[in-house]
Amino acid sequence: MGLFDKIKSAFTGSDKQKDTVRDEKLSGAAPASKEEQVEKVTEISEKSTAENTTLEPKNDKKETEHYEKGLKKSRVSFTRRLNELLANFRYEDEEFFEELEDLLIESDVGFEATMHIADTLRYESKVQNVKSMKDAERVIVSTMVDMYGETNPDHHYFNENKDGLTVVLFVGVNGVGKTTTIAKMAHEYIEKGQKVVMAAGDTFRAGAIEQLHVWGDRVGAEVVSTKQGGDPAAVVYDGIETARNSGADLLLIDTAGRLQNKKNLMNELEKMKRVISREIPDAPHETLLVLDATTGQNALNQAKIFKETTDVTGIVLTKMDGTAKGGIVLAIGKELGIPVKFVGLGETMNDLHPFDTEKFAYGLFKELIEQTA
Amino acid sequence: MAFEGLTGRLQDAFSGLRKKGKVTEADVKDVMREVRLALLEADVNYKVVRNFVKTVREKALGEEVLGSLNGGQQVVKIVNDELTELMGGEQEKIIFAEPGQGPTVYMMTGLQGAGKTTTAGKLANYLRKYEKKKPMMVAADIYRPAAIDQLQTVGRDLDIPVFSMGDQVSPVEIAKKGLEEAIAENRDVVIIDTAGRLHIDETLMDELEDVKKAVNPNEIFLVVDAMTGQDAVNVADSFNERLSITSVILTKLDGDTRGGAALSIRSVTNKPIKFTGTGEKLDALEPFYPDRMANRILGMGDILTLIERAQQEVDEERAEEMAAKMRENRYDFNDFIEQMDQMQNMGPLEDIIKMIPGMNNLPGMDNFEVDPKDMAHMKAIVMSMTNEERENPDLLSQKRRRRIAKGSARDIAEVNRLIKQFKQSKEMMGKMSNGKMGGMEKMLGKLGGGKGKLGKMGKGMGGMGDMLGGLGGGNAGSGGKKKKKKKKKVRRKR
Structure with missing residues (x-):
């Protein structure tokens, strides 16, 4: 037995017996509850797939419909379940609030925002003597709309440098779709006749x-590169x-994906940004954080730290064509004031769209708002 | 390291409880509300959270807890046990084909950007290194531009063959031909990298089913980004329904995600998590141990993984020799550099330190971080010394130090600091090497100003002091310095 194994057995040796006893004890009780749980989950997912099949046809090209299609799943289940929940509303029922919190969390509204809404309702239900479902609904809706208002500063527009080169820096963690987003944006501007x-x-x-x-060839943009492992700042x-030399209108800069807690990689990014600002004082005109809509609460950390390092000016929310709702952007807007500027709604070159908060929020809460109106 | 945020919240939740002797029903209720919020905030699926909380609450309200003298501790233990159970209980091993049944076939599946291609490379590397397999990778992602190039580059870096047929052939055909090629080339593991796809994309999910039918894989891995939110459950469930995945690989665990996906996926799909991706390098893949992960989540450290990592990186004979050197006070700058390199190979220093039980509770530990550049600077300083100076640091006069500062392009103050720290840690090692753990505790105490729990474990472990001393050497020198810096930073913030 080697040195390390001796050390290891010193830790495990005495513990082993205890562990097996514990496992035996658990194996008696656990399986039943686990099966139950799995059953329950499949039941729910069956329900939601059933709903999905009744959704509208696939070939809609218009933007609003795009949004609605992407968000419909969440909306249908969200609204319906919210109504179910409200139907059972009883004054100051802690279980109700817990369920409401679960529901909002599941709809990816985000933890902070969820607590905000639930706490407001708790408070209002005491102050305003909320007793009926109608009252509760009104308070929830008004809270949500308030929040949406907060996240709707008027700076969703894309900051273009009208009399020269616009520089856009793309940052984000690994695998969010930075390169694909750049290609989509390049395509859009080339279509508009820009270089x-x-x-x-x-x-x-x-x-x-x-x-x-490959993307450069497809969309017809020049690509500047070095060999793998080269200096990105160069x-x-x-x-x-x-x-500059070719008189281009738009320079899109790809960066390597990096987890926000890797200090040295974040420093590297800072350096890249420094190089840009040294060459062109008011550049980058936009620093876009690319966010994967499937990301959970960690997106808030991402936004926070990337903002600290590179002063992010906007968010590109990708992979919105899946079942994820990207509700976390509400929390990001509320806490950090970073607006979403574009959404990725698919895998083709034409699938990048300017973000429209109103449509996004309307898509999420449409039926709810209509019902209470 | 992932899970830290969750760890912090759970520890807050338990802090009051731990001190309590008798626990009342109201105490349990309060704590469970906190636990519930902590889990939700960590993206654990809300249904999973509800079940978890219910189970723990029921167990915690059992008579033995409420009646016993250290009820608080018992509740923590129940949570720990249930967390382990939630993540699958026992560690599960990767499945290989029966001998004589041809090569083992694995399929990598998942959403776009989850890390399938990188993980395919890591897995191939892992199987070659630890299972003595001869893997081959198959590039079946024909959709994303340059995905094939990516796999080929990974293969070249690892010196592992990659089979591809370009992007004009169907993935089913590529998979089939790849398998034939593997048999012809006598490779015993085939890893098929597929394109990322949305779980609701019927056409592409059909394609995966066809690939599965064509090659009959021994394992279908679902690769999941650890940062995924509530949607993780939908994704895992859909993939599982269509393909009956066999296990899950969790990637990007080296981020600061609270990792709720890890906790949800197992209980929703009932499929084990077998590996975790813990870095960008191609050797950053680790087997997943539910119990160790539960310990880490609850801030109890993970000494076993620490030892195993050391075992992988450090040559045992060298370690014994090093220990002897320390005992005899012969430890020099060459050893220091060697250990620093070993430490770096074991992963980010801040992660390693947190695996030591008790370290997580130290104040300031949550934002403790080390810039790898600082390590490089220290190395540069030592490298600028002559061999004589490295072996006998007493030679280092002011004149020599100025020369070293110039040679390494560092500040003279930095050189002085390094030499001072080296001497201090050498002194400490001498004290520690008498086989008792007292020194270690002192060192830890010095590092964080807190209380190490190691003393308890030190009993009956002769070599332990030496080993950790060996590790601690790098630690005391580099980590110690960082620690001081950090403290300053923290103070400034306030």
Whole structure:
């Protein structure tokens, strides 16, 4: 037995017996409850797939419909279940509030926002003597609308440099869709007749540079790159030079995905941004944080730390064509004041859309609002 | 490290309870509300949370807890046990094909951006290193631009063959041909990388089913991003329904996510989590141990993983030799550098330290972080010393120190600090090496100004002091310095 194994057995040896006893004890009781739980879950998911099939046809191209399609699933189940919940409303019933919290959490409204709504309702139900379902509904809706109002500053517009080069820096954690988003945006602006240069600042991930080159060929944009493992700040510099010399309108800078708690990688990002600002004082004109809509509460951390490092000016919310609702952006808007500027609603080049808070919120709460109106 | 936020909240919830002797029903109720919120905030699925809270509450209200003298501790233990159970109880091993049944076939599946391709590479590397397998990877992602290039680059870095047929052939065909190729080339594991897809995309889910039929995989891994929110359950459930996945691999656990997905997925799909991805390097894949993870979540450290990591990175004979050197006070700067390298190979220092039981409770520990650059700077300083100086630090006169500062492009103050710390830690090691753990506790105390729990465990472990001393060497030198810095920062913040 080697040194390490000796040490290990010193830790495990005495504990082992206890563990097996515990396991035996548990195995008696646990299986039943687990099966029950699984059954329950499948039941629920069956229900929701059944609903899904009755949804509208797939070929809608218009933006609003896009939103509605993406959000319909959440809306149907959300509204229906909320109504069910409200139907059973009893004054100051702690169980009711717990369920309401669960419901909001599940709809990905976000923890903070959920607590805000639930606490407001708790308070109002005492002050305003909320007794009926109608009262409760009114308070919930008004709280939500207030919150949505807070997240709706008028700066959703894309900050373009009208008399020269617009520089956009894309940041975010791994696998959120930065490169794809850049390609989509390049496509959009090339369609508008602008000249676009893309800089392959992700020199870390295998295949990232090739990926941007493939997109460059497809959309017709020049791609500036170095070899894998090269200095990303140098790519940024080259990108700016190239864009200036060729008289481009738009420079889109890709960066490697990085988890926000990796200090050295965040420093690297800061440096890239410094290089940009040194070359063009008021650039980057936009620093866009790309967020995966499936991300949970960690998105708030992402937004917070990326904002500290690179002064994020807006969010691109990707993968909104799935079942995730991206409700966390409400909390991000409320806490950090970072607006969502674009949404990714699919995998093709045309699937990037400007974000419209009203449509987003309307999509989420449409039926609820109509019913109470 | 993932889960920290959850750890903090749960510890807050328990802090009052731990001190209590007798626990009342009201106490349990209060604590469980906090636990519930902590889990929800960590993205654990709300249904899972509800069941979890119910189970714990029932058990905690059992007579033995309410009546006993240390009821608070018992509640914590129940939560720990239930967390372990929630994540699957026992660690489950990866499945291989029966001998003589041809190569083992694995399929990697999941949403876009979950980390399938990187994980495929990590898994191949892991199986070659620890299971002595000869893996081959198959590039069946024909949709994302340059996905094949990515896998090929990974394969080249690892020196593991990658089979591809370009992006104009159907994934089913690629998978089939890949399997044939593996048999011809005598590879015993085939890992098929598939394109990321949404679980509601019928066409693409059909395609996965076809691939499954064509190659009959031994395992279908669902690769899930640990940062996923409530939607994790929908995703896992859909993939499981269509493909009957066999296990889950959780990626990006090196972030600061609270990792609720880890807790939900097992109980919804009833499929075990087998591995976790813990970094961007291709060796950052670890088997998943539910009990150890529960310990970590509750801030109890994870000494077993720490030892295992050391075992992987450190040569045992060298470790014994190093220990002897410390005992005999022969430890020098060369050893210091060697240990620092080993420490770095074991993962980020802040993660390693937190695996030591008790460390998580130290004040300021939650925002303790180390910039790898600082380590590099220290190394540069030592590298600028002559061999004589490294072996005999007493030689380091002011003149020599100035030369070293110039040579390493560091401040003279930094050089002085490093040398001072080296001497201090050497002194400490000498004290510790008499086989008692007292020194270790002192060192930990010095590090964090808190109380180490190691003393208790030190009993009956001869080599332990030496080993941790060995690790601690790097720790005291580098970590100790960081710690001081950190404290200053914290103070400034207030």
